[in-house]
Structure formats: C-alpha cells, structure tokens
Amino acid sequence: MYLKDLFAFLRIPSVSALSGHSDDIGRAAAFVRDWLEQAGLDHARLVEGRGNPLVLAEWMGAKGKPTLLLYGHYDVQPPDPIEEWVSPPFDPVIREGNLYARGAADDKGQLFILMEAVARGLREPGGLPVNVKFLIEGEEESSGEHIERYVPAHAGELCADAAVICDTAMFAPDLPTLTTGLRGIVYGEIQVRGARNDLHSGDYGGAAPNAIEAAAQIVCALKDRDGHIRIPGLYDRVERPSPAELDAWRKLPFDVEAYREKEIGASALAGEPEIPLFERLWARPTLELHGIRGGFTGEGSKTVIPARAVAKISLRLVPDQRPEEVVSQLRDAIAHATPRGVQASFELLSASAPCVVNPENPFIREAAAAMQRVFDRETVYVRCGGSIPIVGLFEKSLGIPSVLMGFGLPDDNIHAPNEKMSISNYSKGLDAVSEYFQRLASLTRA
Numbered sequence: 001m002y003l004k005d006l007f008a009f010l011r012i013p014s015v016s017a018l019s020g021h022s023d024d025i026g027r028a029a030a031f032v033r034d035w036l037e038q039a040g041l042d043h044a045r046l047v048e049g050r051g052n053p054l055v056l057a058e059w060m061g062a063k064g065k066p067t068l069l070l071y072g073h074y075d076v077q078p079p080d081p082i083e084e085w086v087s088p089p090f091d092p093v094i095r096e097g098n099l100y101a102r103g104a105a106d107d108k109g110q111l112f113i114l115m116e117a118v119a120r121g122l123r124e125p126g127g128l129p130v131n132v133k134f135l136i137e138g139e140e141e142s143s144g145e146h147i148e149r150y151v152p153a154h155a156g157e158l159c160a161d162a163a164v165i166c167d168t169a170m171f172a173p174d175l176p177t178l179t180t181g182l183r184g185i186v187y188g189e190i191q192v193r194g195a196r197n198d199l200h201s202g203d204y205g206g207a208a209p210n211a212i213e214a215a216a217q218i219v220c221a222l223k224d225r226d227g228h229i230r231i232p233g234l235y236d237r238v239e240r241p242s243p244a245e246l247d248a249w250r251k252l253p254f255d256v257e258a259y260r261e262k263e264i265g266a267s268a269l270a271g272e273p274e275i276p277l278f279e280r281l282w283a284r285p286t287l288e289l290h291g292i293r294g295g296f297t298g299e300g301s302k303t304v305i306p307a308r309a310v311a312k313i314s315l316r317l318v319p320d321q322r323p324e325e326v327v328s329q330l331r332d333a334i335a336h337a338t339p340r341g342v343q344a345s346f347e348l349l350s351a352s353a354p355c356v357v358n359p360e361n362p363f364i365r366e367a368a369a370a371m372q373r374v375f376d377r378e379t380v381y382v383r384c385g386g387s388i389p390i391v392g393l394f395e396k397s398l399g400i401p402s403v404l405m406g407f408g409l410p411d412d413n414i415h416a417p418n419e420k421m422s423i424s425n426y427s428k429g430l431d432a433v434s435e436y437f438q439r440l441a442s443l444t445r446a
Contacts, residue, residue, distance in 0.1 A: 003099075005035065006112045009074075010092040010101040016052060016075035016142040025138050028074040029053040032115075032136055039119035041134065051146030052138030059122065060131045066363075066440050067131040069160035069400065070118070071390055072111030072167065073140035076103040077415045084417035097423050104421040106414035110166035110407060111136065113426065117433035129441035133160060137390075143350070144389055151390075152397045162363040163394045164436075166429065168406025171382050172253055173422075176371035176432070178364060179404035181282060181383030182391055184317035184354035186326050189310050190218060190334060194342045198295070198304040209341030211309035212294045218344055219311055221337035222330075223287045227271040227280075229315075231333040234285060237320045241283050241383075248381060249278040263410065282383035286316045316385065323351035352389035357401045362443060367403045370436035374428050405433065 014028035015021040029046055036057040037044035044057035052075065060067070079089035079102045087093045092101035099109065114134075121128035135158060137147045151158060170177040194209040223229050241249075256277060260269050271280045280286075294309030296302040315326060331346050338344040357364060359381050368379035384404075391402040407429035413419045 006099075006109065007092045009035075009108050009112065010103055011090055013079075013090045013102075014075050014138065015078050016139050017078055025052050025075065029055055029138055032074055032111075033057070035115065036134060039115070040122040041118070041132075047150065049146050049150065051143065054138070054146060054150060055136040056134060058131075058133040059118070059128055060133075061127050062129055062131045062441070065130050066161040066443050067133065067159070068437075068440070069158060069163040069394070069398070070114045070132055070134050071136070071163055071165045071394075071402075072114060073107050073137050074111065075138040075141050076106070076108065077141050079417070081417060086418055089417075089419075094423065098420040099423055099426070100418060100420045102419055104419050105169075105408040105412040106419065107140070107167045109421040109426060110429070113166050113407060113429045113433055114164065117430055117437065120430070120434055121437055128437060130437050133158060140390075147390065148393060151393050155397050158398055160398065160400055162361075162400050163391075163398075163402040164367075164433075165388065165391070165402055165404050166406060166433070167388060168384055168404045169408035169410055169412065170406060170425070171380055171410075173409060174375060174377065175253070176368075176375040176377060176379040177406065178359070178368055178371070178379055178381050179384045179406060180359055180364070180381050181319070181356040182354060182388055182404075183282070183285075183383075183385055184321065184323060184352050184392065185314055185350065185387040185389075186317065186323050186330065186348065187312075187314040187350045188327075188346055188348040189312055190215060190344060190346055192218070192294075192309040192311070192338075192342050192344045193307070195305070195307045198307050201303040201305050204305055208305045209339070211306045211342060212292060214339050214342040214344065215292055215294070215309040215311045217339055218334055218337045219289050219292075219313065222313075222333055226273055227286075229285060229287050231287075231326075231329050233329050234315075234321075234326065237322070237325075238285060239319045241279065245381075246276075246279070249276075249282075252278070252380060252382070254278075278382075281385045283318050285318055285321060286385075288314050288316075290314065316387070317354045319354050319356050321354060323353055327351070350389075352387055353392045353396075354387075355392045355395055355402075356383075357403075361401050363401060363403050363440070366439045366443070367405055367436050370439055371405065371432045373435055374432040405429075405436070407432075 012028045032055045041057040047054040089102040168179045192211045192215045194211040290312040292311045295306035371379045407425045
C-alpha cells in the first residue's frame, strides 16, 4: 500500500525553484499533512509563512521514552533536461528493481521511509516505542528561509533528544552507512563592474577594462591549478580527521579508477594531489566556479567589451571553519585580486556551517546496530562532501545531534535525469528505521 501512496506523492511536481509550481508545492504539503493525519499522528498541520509551508505532526504517547525529531523535504529539483529521461520524471515507474522519478531518492522516497515506519509502529498494539515529531519543509532545494526562521523561534515546541534524517546515501550497495560529518557552504556572486556601458572592441580595445576578463582573473587568483585555495587564512581552522577515522576510510571498498571513469567521467581527477581522495571529498575546503555571465553569448558575432560580469562561486567548509569568517577572508582576497579599472564585490546568497557528530553518541550507536541487523553487515561511518544546512541549525538552535540514516546509492542520479531509488533499499530502510525505534525504547529520556 505504501508504494501506491509514494507513487501519488512522486506524481506531484513540487519544484520549489520555479514559481510556476507554487500550486504543486501546496498540493505536496497538503498531501504529507493529510497522510500523517490518516496514519494516526496528532496535530498534523501546515505552518504558513514567508516561504513554502512547513508540515508538522507529532505522536507523544511513549511516556518516559526518547523523542525524535524526524526531518525531510517534499520539494524537488527541476527535472531538466527532460529529453534525457527514459520515462517521464513525474510518472514513477519500476525498472530492474529501481523506482525512477524525480524525488525518488531526494527526498520523497527517503522521507516516506520515515513516514511509513512511524505508521507501521502506530499500527502495533501500544503504538510507537518512542515519541516522534515531524518537521518537513518545502524549500530545501531552493532557499530554506522559512525553516531557518522557524526553528530558532520555536525551539521549545521542537524539543527532542535527536533528529533523524533520511537524505543521504550508502557508500555501496548492501553496505549500511551512517554519515557523521557534513561540509558547510558559502555561496554567492562575484559582481564585477567596469566601464559605464558595453563598448566596441575595435574603438576601445586596449584601453577599456573588460569585466569578464577581470572576473576570470579574480577567480584564477583565488585557486591554483592543483586545487589549493589561495585565500589568506582560509586553512587556519581546518581540522584534520582523526587517525582512526582516516584508517576507517582507507578500508572502505573503493576502486578509484572506476570512480574516475564511471562516476566522474573525466580523464583525470582534480584537487590537491598530495591529499588522499576521501579527505579531499569530505574533510578539505573547496572553491568551485559555477558559471560566469556577461557580454554577448548569442549566435553570430558582436564585438563588445563587457561592462558587467557575474561569477557564481561556492566554498565548501570543514570543521572548524566559520562561514562569517570565510566570507570576510573571501572579500579581502577578491579586493586584493581585482585588476585596475574595475570594481568587484561579493554578494553572499547562502551559508551554513560544517558539522560532525560523535559516532559514540548513543543515538548514533543504536542506529548503526539497527542497520547492521537489517543489512547483515557491519555499519560503516563516512562523511559527506555536501551540505545539509538543517543539521547545523538543529545543533545550534536545539542542541541535538542528527542521525543521518541514508538509503540512497551513489548512482541514484539525484538532481539529474533518471533519478532512482532501489526498491530493496527502500524496503530494508523501512525495516532499519523500525528496528531503530525498537532499540531506542531501551533508552530513557535525558
């Protein structure tokens, strides 16, 4: 029955980044609220505000037992390019043991694991062995502004012992995995201004400053060809993983050449050559250029010297780097690298801090034991190179750890055409979360 409901959820094109899908966002939020209410949760409701609705619900019938804050998001990425999908992105289908649809792994499918595990527990005599509070948002793939305001303002209402998030991947098929670290992010635009307006390159070439050229020079000054970031002070707070963690990463089943060829699809890997790959991916700061716009890029020729240019960049941060400090360092470096004749500034669009959790935390240990029992293999611990801003927000505002129990796979094509989720992983994920609830029943609330 749960796959039928999940299919209905996946059919809603709840793309938060596109204003044309605002009605679909509302439908997705209402779907989640109604489903949780029908499953037996209390106070299922939508919280409206500046941004897309939040969905809240709770069940607090396990007196004296731990309370879990269950988080997920009902919004999805745009499906483009549509022509590369084998089947329509919002018409879910099962092929060769995988469920294909936009949101199958990120995050509707994994969110539904949490929802169905709670519903399964509520169908048992006596109800769930733990207390749960759902907090589900619809802006994770765009701004996240609504939830960023809501959590600090309602910390008492959201009080819990730990958060549980299913929005990550297992390291390899059938290998139970817990993510214990996430990189933070600083994302924004370098805005460059040169002449008053675009100028003819024949009349003014050799005298007028070129904004796109200046933007390229600034970006190249921020990072060398080997991937070393050249922003003074940026590495000062970088904490290297412990020897035990590094040793555990070296033991992970991994073929670097298969990774280069099949996942990356490039002739060589980039980045700091003296740093091992997992450390580069999970425990080192990075700087990436995402796009440059300005001047003329249409068909045919137009010989202008651009007066304006914008370069979109991001930095991934690691413990103990601080976003506000990094932004200040970045702005100083941009000012130092700006060539004469232009003005350059950095506009911050979003930021979140890095975070790590202690694998010895009892909520992490019990999650590892639950996954090991269901998958019949020892759970491994990894970090993630990406960012889940809500994890840092829960730690800062609520003072709780986040248990990242992911059931996706590295080749699930999240944010890309033909996104999928393994049906086997979905089923085992449901069993693992249910097992986790049972194991936590032996803990008394702190």
